[in-house]
Structures are given as structure tokens and as C-alpha cells.
Amino acid sequence: MSPRHERGPDPARGLSFSTSITRSTSTRTTASRSDRLQSHRMAAIFTHAELTKAVNHIFLPPKLPEEEDEECGDVLIRLIVDALKALRSLVTLPQTQAAIEKATHVVLSLMTIHDNSGVNEVGLRNAVAQLKDEKTIAVHVSAQNAAVLVTRKQDQLVFEQFELSPTNEAVLAAKGRLVGCFPGAAVAIPSAVFDEADCASTIARTIATMLTISRATDDSHVLYKKATCFLMSHILDKVLKLDTIIDSDLLYIMNVKIDRRRQKLLKIGEALRDPVGLRISTATRTCNEALSVRWSDIQKDDVRPTPLSELASLNFERDSLVRLPDLDGHIQKLRARCLSADVEAVFEGDKARPGLLKCQRGDIAPLPDRLDALAAASLQQFEGWVARELDTWAARTKPDIVCEIMCRVMKSYHVLASQFYDGNPEARYFDKSECLQQLLQTTQDAAEFSEQAKERELNETKQEYVRLTELFQQTDCEYSTKIVKKSMLKTHYGGKALDKCEMENICLKNGLKYGYFDRVSDSYVGDYIISDKLVLGCTYSLPPMSGVDLKKPETTLTIMQCINQCGPPSLDGSVYRQAHWILRDDSSVIWILHNLQTALKRVQENWESMQAVGCFVSIATRVLSLNNTAQEAYLAFLSDSRTVVTRWMQFVRNKAQEAQNNEDRTILAAKGVELALVCAATFELDDDLLHLVLQGSEQASLLILASIMVQEGHHIRSARQPTHVAVRYLRFQRTINRSYGLLAQNTTAIDLAMKQAWPGYVAGPGGWIRSSTADYWITSSTSASAGGMTTQLNLLDGLLLVKGQALRQLPSHYSETTLFQALFGEAIAEVMPASTPGFDFSMLYDGNIVQLGMSRDNLIVQATKDGSVFEAVPVSVLRHTFPNHFVNDYVLWYNTESDMAELQPLDDLWKSQSTLNWTLRRAEAIGCWQATKDGVHLLATESQTAKVLSEILQPFATD
Numbered sequence: 001m002s003p004r005h006e007r008g009p010d011p012a013r014g015l016s017f018s019t020s021i022t023r024s025t026s027t028r029t030t031a032s033r034s035d036r037l038q039s040h041r042m043a044a045i046f047t048h049a050e051l052t053k054a055v056n057h058i059f060l061p062p063k064l065p066e067e068e069d070e071e072c073g074d075v076l077i078r079l080i081v082d083a084l085k086a087l088r089s090l091v092t093l094p095q096t097q098a099a100i101e102k103a104t105h106v107v108l109s110l111m112t113i114h115d116n117s118g119v120n121e122v123g124l125r126n127a128v129a130q131l132k133d134e135k136t137i138a139v140h141v142s143a144q145n146a147a148v149l150v151t152r153k154q155d156q157l158v159f160e161q162f163e164l165s166p167t168n169e170a171v172l173a174a175k176g177r178l179v180g181c182f183p184g185a186a187v188a189i190p191s192a193v194f195d196e197a198d199c200a201s202t203i204a205r206t207i208a209t210m211l212t213i214s215r216a217t218d219d220s221h222v223l224y225k226k227a228t229c230f231l232m233s234h235i236l237d238k239v240l241k242l243d244t245i246i247d248s249d250l251l252y253i254m255n256v257k258i259d260r261r262r263q264k265l266l267k268i269g270e271a272l273r274d275p276v277g278l279r280i281s282t283a284t285r286t287c288n289e290a291l292s293v294r295w296s297d298i299q300k301d302d303v304r305p306t307p308l309s310e311l312a313s314l315n316f317e318r319d320s321l322v323r324l325p326d327l328d329g330h331i332q333k334l335r336a337r338c339l340s341a342d343v344e345a346v347f348e349g350d351k352a353r354p355g356l357l358k359c360q361r362g363d364i365a366p367l368p369d370r371l372d373a374l375a376a377a378s379l380q381q382f383e384g385w386v387a388r389e390l391d392t393w394a395a396r397t398k399p400d401i402v403c404e405i406m407c408r409v410m411k412s413y414h415v416l417a418s419q420f421y422d423g424n425p426e427a428r429y430f431d432k433s434e435c436l437q438q439l440l441q442t443t444q445d446a447a448e449f450s451e452q453a454k455e456r457e458l459n460e461t462k463q464e465y466v467r468l469t470e471l472f473q474q475t476d477c478e479y480s481t482k483i484v485k486k487s488m489l490k491t492h493y494g495g496k497a498l499d500k501c502e503m504e505n506i507c508l509k510n511g512l513k514y515g516y517f518d519r520v521s522d523s524y525v526g527d528y529i530i531s532d533k534l535v536l537g538c539t540y541s542l543p544p545m546s547g548v549d550l551k552k553p554e555t556t557l558t559i560m561q562c563i564n565q566c567g568p569p570s571l572d573g574s575v576y577r578q579a580h581w582i583l584r585d586d587s588s589v590i591w592i593l594h595n596l597q598t599a600l601k602r603v604q605e606n607w608e609s610m611q612a613v614g615c616f617v618s619i620a621t622r623v624l625s626l627n628n629t630a631q632e633a634y635l636a637f638l639s640d641s642r643t644v645v646t647r648w649m650q651f652v653r654n655k656a657q658e659a660q661n662n663e664d665r666t667i668l669a670a671k672g673v674e675l676a677l678v679c680a681a682t683f684e685l686d687d688d689l690l691h692l693v694l695q696g697s698e699q700a701s702l703l704i705l706a707s708i709m710v711q712e713g714h715h716i717r718s719a720r721q722p723t724h725v726a727v728r729y730l731r732f733q734r735t736i737n738r739s740y741g742l743l744a745q746n747t748t749a750i751d752l753a754m755k756q757a758w759p760g761y762v763a764g765p766g767g768w769i770r771s772s773t774a775d776y777w778i779t780s781s782t783s784a785s786a787g788g789m790t791t792q793l794n795l796l797d798g799l800l801l802v803k804g805q806a807l808r809q810l811p812s813h814y815s816e817t818t819l820f821q822a823l824f825g826e827a828i829a830e831v832m833p834a835s836t837p838g839f840d841f842s843m844l845y846d847g848n849i850v851q852l853g854m855s856r857d858n859l860i861v862q863a864t865k866d867g868s869v870f871e872a873v874p875v876s877v878l879r880h881t882f883p884n885h886f887v888n889d890y891v892l893w894y895n896t897e898s899d900m901a902e903l904q905p906l907d908d909l910w911k912s913q914s915t916l917n918w919t920l921r922r923a924e925a926i927g928c929w930q931a932t933k934d935g936v937h938l939l940a941t942e943s944q945t946a947k948v949l950s951e952i953l954q955p956f957a958t959d
Helices: 017-024 033-041 048-058 072-090 094-113 121-129 168-173 199-209 220-240 248-267 275-301 308-313 325-336 375-396 399-420 434-472 488-492 533-537 553-564 578-584 586-603 607-626 631-658 662-681 687-694 697-712 723-745 747-757 818-824 884-888 944-956
Strands: 004-007 136-141 146-153 156-163 178-181 186-190 777-781 790-794 800-802 841-845 848-855 858-865 868-873 890-895 900-905 918-922 929-933
Touching (some): 048 220, 072 220, 072 275, 094 121, 094 136, 121 136, 220 275, 248 275, 308 944, 325 890, 578 586, 578 607, 607 631, 631 662, 631 687, 662 697, 687 723, 697 723, 723 747
Antiparallel strands (some): 136 146, 777 790, 841 848, 848 858, 858 868, 868 890, 890 900, 900 918, 918 929
16 A cells, blocks of 8 residues: 545645645746756755745645746755755654655756756656666656656666646545545566667556556655654744744744644654654744744733723712703703794795706707706707707718717716616617727638638647757757846747647737727726626516516516517518517507406506506507507597596595504505506607697696606605606606696696695686796796685696695705604605794604794704603704714704603604603703613713723724
8 A cells, every 4th residue: 555645625734845846846947957956055045035935835824826936846945955954964763864865865856857848858868877776756747747756676667656736526526635645556667678778668668568566555654744744844943033024824824734733743653752853843832932922012012001090089970960051052042943934935946946958959958967856858858859950960060079079968968867767778779880890800800810820830830849859859958048037029929838839828919908098987998798788778677476466566567578678670671570560450459459448447446456557558558659540549548547547646645644654654655656657657648649638638637736746755756666666757757848838838737737736726817827947837826815825836847836835745955954864764744834833834743743843944843742842952962972872873852841851762763761761861960961771870971980981991992
């Protein structure tokens, strides 16, 4: 049996030093053979870089450098020879000394047999011929991932081969450690036969017959393990003697791996009390002492004085009392504050609202530089201008400025549209330039032709190289290589060794690359890669589902994908795509209409079927865009659908107003918005049909009513809104942008919509006046009997203002404040006039009657429940007095009757539990407050007690 060595994921074990050497010698760059032998005879002095390479190869620490290491072979050989010499001086047994000398000879033979290109045939033949009895040389056969040990014994040569690195298949299939034999099979050749002239053919014939011999079992594996452990300790000793400081982590890893090898030697009965074992123990002990000294230095540098003596003088009770001048000042102003007056707000819609993009005929339209409330309308106006006027504008504009202007406009459009259309599949995409595709193909064909020519040249040159190599093998020669720095042209395209040349290192990619540099993004433009991004961008995202249910929004998305997707073109060149071929048949169009009418009647009494009605409406409008055979019947169906959905809208709206629970109110309000969007979808018609429908005041009023309801629920729409809602909302924006001009002229329709949206509305005699600066704003006044209130309506987004304030909604400067967001979040806030003097609005929230007002741009909130009145106080009054946790994660309520303040956590608001929450009460000392919770007092951050405790505990603090 031959000794075995294990290879596997052992973190405390390095590679076999002999294996490491044979792996490395094949690729190292060397000088002449005599130069390398001379360098070996020099003193064994190693630099920091050389020792680092040796540690990486032998100890295998974590985070190895991911780069080629072509010069490590000589370093490893010198280190091993140096270690073997040291080991030889420590052992006393003759047989052990002989084994070490033999190992030294094997390692040195690597330097005489190998050169730049691998095994030197002449050097190998001479080494074998000069090989003495019981001596061994090592040969690295890199092409076969193998090594061969050649040993001369009296009348024969013994060749022992073994694998260097395991195959990928073996590594992946192994469960646990890999076990390999070292050496492997052995082949014996008689010395007399080897000395014959036809030695090479004799070796080949002998190996073919596979005269395999067996290696006698001995205890050489113990010596091998001991020598390996000594080598590692020898390297550790040299590392510790370096002038450069090595990282402590690396030293610790080296020490641990050496110690694990020591423990394994102890398990197999090796006492390690001889000089070798003592030298190993000394190296590990020295490393431990060095690490201990370093740790002591670190601890000394981090020593901080601990004021424990000051603890005896601390007064916890006194330091829990704190002055809060900001809180005292706020309480004093509660009754004296100046709340917002009950006067009509000044209408500044024309100024506050961003202007709508206006595209004049023949003139290019500048786009806004950011997203705003009118982004959808502005983008639609610009896209319409491109479709109608771009060619005309380009023809009459000076050619030298067309590209510059178009580049600027394209960038502006891309920035705006990519943000607004993000996540929406219903957007336009354009094909690549055909001329650029042809240029790419021409370039690729030329490159392929050049590569084929280079391959032919390589094959011819390799044949010539074989001939010259055979001639070279017949003579002995020595040469040296001088390494100099070369330019890129010489290094990248210089000569190659023909015996190792392949096409991949002949036809290299050009190292000189050109690229388009984008000065805006400060980066080079990358490749145009065809990916699934375009396909996914045009596809609705659907969750898994087990069946078809028209009540689910996923079904809506599936149907919209089917009816709106273009699909492949028709084979006969017709305008109809293959997916819409059925709509050429008039009978099929009538059959679809009949089924839509039947389905609508089936669900018209259940408002939860709004998704189904939305699908019916989408199908009807899509059919109308492709076939007008039954135009009047389809318009009648859409009118019926409109009526059904409007009735549902009013029902859900009333249910939301009656809901006592805020969560239920929010859910119903969201459903009301979806119903309004379905109602608006019935107007997604071509321009001619849309104008026809909007001529009817009753039908036009439903579109206005839908826009008002969508606006009322604007604060429940967020970036996380469902896909089907986002798609319908974008379609609604584009529809209303095409319609608002006609709606502004139909005052009857506006009055009808106002009456449904605001039951108390009574039209005044003055009618509706259109703004001269923002034509989507219209203004009117109610009749004198209704108070003569000024009313404004934004036809683009449905914003309805009464006396300058949104109807049943808080103004944005109320709902957008930090305090409002902390108290109410995204809750639906339907407000009424305030019942408490000095406040503007009142609302019912979670069983509390809430009054809202503004004082010098600060939101004032008063809540009443069970007869107790609380006022929200800005938590900033506690800043720099109590920890930031109480400022960032709590809301402070002041009880006007008990003169007490209560801190309620943000995740459990609206529940006054003074026994469970922190409370601020006035202390006996005048002007001081004390924070208390369940008998525990809170220290002020600036108090002496807090400072001393903080200094003591600071080392335990984490970022």
C-alpha cells in the first residue's frame, strides 16, 4: 500500500509543499539554469512580498489574491530547501537524515530539469543519466496535470506518477474530503535497457506493458507530516522576524494551522519532544507572545478613565427634574395663539399650479424639466405635436441647428417620460436603425475573414515550429531572458511560444478601445444589448392564480394584455393584425356586443363586479377603434355601463362617509376611486366619437363627476398602487386632457356634475368663467341663497375648491405637514367646518373629535374623547433634553384640564393609557417637569447623573 494524503476543505491545513512546488514551476519566469543555481547558493534571505506569496500557497488563508502568480515557484523552492537544511541539522537518526537529503535533492532537481517552456528534454536526459543509486528527481508534466518521480535503484529506474490537482468532476461529486494516493502506480525499467540508444522507444514500450511494482509500506508518512509542520513553522518564524509588521489575523491563522498539525501528530503517537518538535513549539509560542503584546498595546491605547468615584455624589431624584422652557412657552400660547381666520382663501390656482404645455402649430414645444401635476397632459401634448408637426418643423428649420435642438428635446422627453411611464406597459418603443445594423454586420464579416486568415497562418507556422524543434532537440544549448518593460504593442501583440499557441491567444481582442463618452453621466456608453426588458416592459405583471375570476384585477390585466397587444402583422398586408382578424367580420362584432350586454345585465346589481364591468368596457372601446359597423349600439352599451358604474360610485361614496372605522373608510374610498376610473374608461374613444359623446350634457357631466371623485381620493393613491389602477389612472389622465376643452364649454354639464358632487350646490346667475392664463381652471359663484360662495374647478385633475378650500378635504398645506402624517398617515380625512371657535376644520377619527387649525404655518390639533381635551404639542420641545428616541418615535399630547403631558408611541397612537406611557408632570419645584412611567423617572440628557453614566457605559455603545 502506498501512503495516502487527504485533500479537502480543511481550514487548518495547508497544501503539501511538494505538490505546491510542482504546480508552480510550470509557469514561473526564470533566468538561465546556472543563474538559478547561483541564486540558490546565496543566503536564504526573503522579502515581505516573497513570504506573502509563500504563505498564500502553503497556508491558504482566507481572501486569497485573485490574480496570476507566475514567480512563486523559485520562492517556494528556496524556502523548502532552507527549511530542509534546518530540519537536517536538528535530526540525529541516520535514516532520517538520508531521507531529508534525498528530499532536498528532489527539490533541487526541479530547477535543473525545467525551464520557461516546461520540461527541458536535454536536461531531463542528462539528469536521469547522472542519477545515482537511491537518488530521486521530480518531473512536472503540466499538460497531464501530473508529476513523475524517477528513482535509480541498482539495476533499474523506477517511475512513479501521481495526479497534482483533482478534477472538477471529483471535487463536485465528493461528499466530504477528497482522498488521493501518493504516489500512484510505479513502473520499473531495467538500467541496461535504458542505456540503449533507442531509449525513448524502449520507455514507451515498457510503459505500455505496465510492469507495475508495489511500494513497501513504511512510516514515511509520519516524517512527511512532521516535515510539513516544520516547514510551516519555519515560514512563521521568518515572518515574525520581518521588519514589516504582518497583520495579526494572518499570524493567528498561520499559528492555528500549525497547531492543528501538531495535534494530529500527537494523535498518531508522535511525542514531539525532540529538537524538531521543540522548534515547532517555539515558533507557535513566539507567535502567541507577539499577538499578546499587540493586544496589550491595543488595550493600552483604548484605556479610558472611568469616573466610578463620582457615583457616590450623584443625585438621581434631582437630575430627573428638568426645565422645559419651550413646552412652558407653548402652553402659555394655547389660549393666546392666533389661529387662522375664517375668511375665504385667495384663489391662486393660476400661479400655484404649473403651466400646461402648449404646442403651437409648426413650433417645437419645450418640455418641463421635472414631474408635476400636469405631467401626463404635457407629455400627451408633446407626443401629439411630434406625430403631427415634427416633419413640418424639421423641414423649415435651419439644418445646422435641427440636430442640436432635437438632441436637447429628446433628452428632456426621455428624463420626463422614463419617470412618468415607469412600470406602465402602455408606452411606445421604437426600433433600431437599419443602417447601423448593416454597418455592424459588415464589420463582423470583415473580422471573421481576418480571423480565418490568421488561423491558417497559425497552422502553417506551427508546422514549421515542429520541424525546427526536432532540429533543436539534437543539440544542447543555454539561453537567458532579460525582462524589460515594453509598450502595449509589444506585450499585447508580441511573439508567442508556438508549442502552447491556440487561436484564443492569437486572435486577441484589440486592447485599444474607442467609446462614446457621455459628459452628463460622466461615463462611457455601453453596448446595446437585446434583453427581456422591452418584453417585460410591455407585459402586465400578474400574481399566480388558479382560475379565471372576472372580479379579480389580474383578470382585467390579462384581458387588457390580450385586446391591446399588437401581435404579428397580417399576411395580406391589411391594417388588421393577426390577433384582431376576427374583428373584420361584422357578424362577430355584433356577437361580441350581444354577449357584452348580457354580461352587463348579469352583474349590474353588484358593485363588487366593477372589475368585470371594466373588462366589458375595455373590450367595447377596443372593438369600436377597429370596426364601426355597430357604432351606435356600442355607444349605447357604453352609456348603459356609465349609468351602472355611476350608481355604484354614489353608493360606495355614501358607505365610506357612514363608516365608523377608519380602515373601512379608507378601503371604501379606494374602491370609489377605482369605480370612477372605470366610469372614465367608457370615454376612451377616438377623437371623433369622444366629441360626439361629450355633446350630451348628461354624459359629459359623468366624466366631470368621475374626475372629481378621483381627485377626492388622490391621497390614497401611492407608488405602491396596484398595476390595474395605475394603468387606468394614466388612461384617465390622457382622456381628460383630450376632453377638458369641450367640457369647459358645456356649462350645463358642469352644473349637473357639481350638483351630484356637492348636494348643497346651487348654480349662480353668472355661469362659469374660464381662466385666461390657465384655461383648465373655471370659476363661478353659487347663488345668493346658497351663500354666494366662490367656486373653482380644475377640469384636468378634478380639484374642486369652495372659498379657496377643497370640498370635504383638507388643504394640501394641512395634510402634508409632518404632524398630520404622524397622526393620520394616509387616512381619508373628510372634514366639516370646525365646531370649536378659532379652528377651521373638524373630523371624527378613531372615536375622537378632532379640531384642526393653523397658527403661523404650524398645524394645531385638538382631540376630545370622553370629556378630556388634548392638544398635540410639537415633540421638538423635548429636543436636547431627552434622548432622540422620544423625539423621533413619540407624539406629545397635552391635557388642558390636568396640566399633564403624555408621550404616546407612533405605533400605538390615539390610546390614552397614562399608566403605561411616559407622562410629564409638573414637579413641586417651580418651572420643572418630571418624566415618569410606572414609578420610574427619566433622567435629562444634560444632567450630571446622565453624563457620568454615559461616560462609564460609552465603551459598550455601538453605532
